[in-house]
Amino acid sequence: MSSEVQPRPDDSPNTSGGSSDTEQREAAPPEQPGPEQRDQSQPKKKEAKISSKTAAKLSTSAKRIQKELAEITLDPPPNCSAGPKGDNIYEWRSTILGPPGSVYEGGVFFLDIAFTPDYPFKPPKVTFRTRIYHCNINSQGVICLDILKDNWSPALTISKVLLSICSLLTDCNPGESSHTFLIMFQLHFCMENIYQII
Structure with a gap:
């Protein structure tokens, strides 16, 4: 058995041209992308175009929402x-x-x-989180209000919506009653008539 330590291939000094392995690796020309790598870059360009359109839309709506946030902070209705x-400009509370003088006076509604x-070309979705009994608000908190549907205009703001x-809380609009309320009202009316007959 020999007590000599055999040098490992990476421990041996480089004798080709006097440069070290590190220098040779650094001096090596960058690898040219193969056909597979070139094919992968093609969809990324397409994705970039799609995302730039989305980004333009987002930035337009985000600018408008930021402007309305500044206005509602300085001069709330x-x-x-x-x-x-939180951090998401598209989700508000x-x-x-x-309103004073209404049946909801003293209530706090979220x-x-x-x-x-x-946005602002399509209306925001506004829903009550607090349960409320109102002919224009259904049991899921969805509000039956024309400006949140067909009569929406980009000129409207969140302040005007609020x-x-x-x-609507002061003066309900029975002409635009939620479906659930109408069913409950009709059921109540029928039951009341039945009790009067009995």
């Missing part, structure tokens, strides 16, 4: 407040105090406001 839930990337909701 009476009995209302609203702002982002609003608080409405029951609403969720969800903006889409198409004012309209406060107005």
